[in-house]
Amino acid sequence: METIYDEIEIEDFTFDPITQLFQYPCPCGDRFAISFDDLKDGEDIAVCPSCSLMVKVIYEPEDLDEYEEELK
Template sequence: MSVFHDEIEIEDFEYDEDTETYYFPCPCGDKFAITKDDLENGEEVATCPSCSLIVRVIYDKVRKPKFGHLALLFFHVSLSDLMLFALIFRRRLRAESL
């Protein structure tokens, strides 16, 4: 059984796109690290290369990235606006044809 220094949400980590690695400051001055592949494979322990501390990473694989939610919201709003526009346009066409 591992003894974790802390439990930290993945959103609190800093992400490096070049290495596809998440980093979080360690009390020793270095950084805890865990890769994107590790997370996708179910790993939940971020290690520090300079000391023996480890942290448990709180990560929900079902949850989409933050930008994914924004894109979905944007699409939903845009689709709703488009449907409203189509309804208004259709009513105007009917009114003009009468």
């Protein structure tokens, strides 16, 4: 089973409409990342590419509507 480091609200992530990634600082110095499409598909685990830590993204599907507007 995966070990979740923390649970983070989607509002605390930064969203880049160009890469379509939500990112949040990781204690190792890198950033947790999860794509917009993954969140739309119901995935809620953001992974740090530099270490083994993972965080759960706390959000409701309707929270993604405002970010979808940035993609248009």
